[in-house]
Amino acid sequence: MPTATRTRPVHNARAGWPQLAMIQKQYLAEMNRRYGRLKALITESIVTNDCFLISNKPSVLSTMAAAALPFKFTTNPEKVNAFMEWLRVAQDGEILEVTERVGRRVVAHSQWQNVYVRRSYEKGIVWAQKKLREQGIDVPEEELRAIFNRPIHADSLGLLYTRNFTELRGINEAMDQGISRELIDGLSQGKNPREIARLINKNVDNVGRTRARTLARTEVNRTQNEAALNRYQDYGVEKVEVMVGPGPCPGEVCDAIAGVYKIADARGLLPVHPNCGCALAPVAVQPGKAVPGEPTTLAEAKKWALKHDLAKEVNYGKLSLEAANQLNRSVYAAQQVYPMLRGSMKYMGSMQSHYKYFGIRGKIDPAVRAVAMPRKFLGQSGITLNEKFFTDAILVRTEEALASEALSGWCAKGIGSIEGVINHEIGHLLDGVIGFTKQRGKAMYGLWGKASVANNLSRYGASSTGEMVAEAWAEYIMTDKPRMIAKLIGRGLEKALGVKFK
Ligand SMILES: [Zn+2]
Ligand SMILES: [Zn+2]
Secondary structure (H helix, E strand, O other): OOOOOOOOOOOOOOOOOOOOHHHHHHHHHHHHHHHHHHHHHHHHHHHHOOOOOOOOOOOOOOOOOOOOOOOOOOOHHHHHHHHHHHHHHHHHHHHHOEEEEEOOEEEEEOOOOHHHHHHHHHHHHHHHHHHHHHOOOOOOOOOHHHHHOOHHHHHHHHHHHHHHHHHHHHHHHHHHHHHHHHHHHHHHOOOOHHHHHHHHHHHHHHHHHHHHHHHHHHHHHHHHHHHHHHHHHHOOOOEEEEEOOOOOOOOOOHHHHOOEEEHHHHOOOOOOOOOOOOEEEEOOOOOOOOOOOOOOOHHHHHHHHHHOOOOOEEEOOOOOHHHHHHHHHHHHHHHHHOHHHOOOOOEEEEOHHHHHHHHHHOOOOOOOOEEEEOOOOOOOOEEEEOHHHHOOOOHHHHHHHHHHHHHHOOOOOOOOOHHHHHHHHHHHHHHHHHOOHHHHHHHHHHHHOHHHHHHHOOOOHHHOHHHHHHHHHHHHHHOOOOOHHHHHHHHHHHHHHOOOOO
């Protein structure tokens, strides 16, 4: 069921994924370089330095890192043990950059991987902010350093650092198992040093380097997504949608996980496979829920509305901030989903502030809470709330009245709120765009009859075809299961507007 704020797809074109290729490439190149260096040391130890004393030639060339002198052991198991011990030291030096160990425990290491993790995390933050802004959420510019210092981000980043290190260590351990097996076989079968070095380095390539490359790719993606989720949480987002990635993703298992998830359920979901390019986009913040970064004064609310081009003239007069923000949110959401409303609004805010647009008809009806003027009237399209009902002083009483009207059936189901009032008015605007009331609305009203509209939609909606359409629209937009009349009118109106839904 389409609604302005919930089930619209948050993206459509296959564009706008986070650009991670460069970081992945650099992280991967660094892995390659390190495993390449390890392989060179292995060859140097076994072939050049003849550490197993197979060729019985004196060692001439050596580097500090290679096993410089032949192992003084004579039995094969001793040689294997000595080599594996050397190999672990070489891995510590060349790959993990461990600087201090106590027994098998790593006490300190250079943390060279952190650079890539941190950069991926930054990408995630910046990308999430872009996505939040696309949803109309104000995300003030903030130093990345300040964001990183907040507990949620600092904790995540710390865990990701650790994860990248322990994964890499795990890869080396898996690689070592294969190498020691290869070594035992090679020595016992009397293979020559060159052959043994080749077999060992094949293990370095197939297990070590290959898995390390996969690690580099997947961790960059994982980190980016984790960062984005944390940033969404900063802004009160509760749900995210999987944007199935470009490249190999659609054909892979990724299509199967497409959909909307609660933030907690989305953690660890991506990447789905090593080359996964899927990303998580925020699903619009719940209607009515205060958004951090949302305007805190009427002046800011006005600025926000103008910045997002909601209307040409914005004036909130004496309206409460809450009403102004709700007007911003609802109109913005509607303009996102129904592009015909974009750029069409002349004025928006309090009725009293936009009195001149009511001038021809005389005066403001004191009993009317809100008015929407479709473009066809006065050539001016706009939406306004009556200050008499929506100032700070009276807001709570108005909300109570709206809620009880919805319960009593005077208003349609689920619309007894400021948001409901505004969506009712947006219904009038959309109706006005195509003259729905005059075409299909009249026929529908005639078919159902006044009594049925009063019983199955709202008594207020039964007062005219236009009000029926506006009431039905609000219920259609705001409830999960709109009743039959609301659904038929809502869908009919959308169809007439040419809005397509997935
Ligand atoms: Zn994917
Ligand atoms: Zn109305």
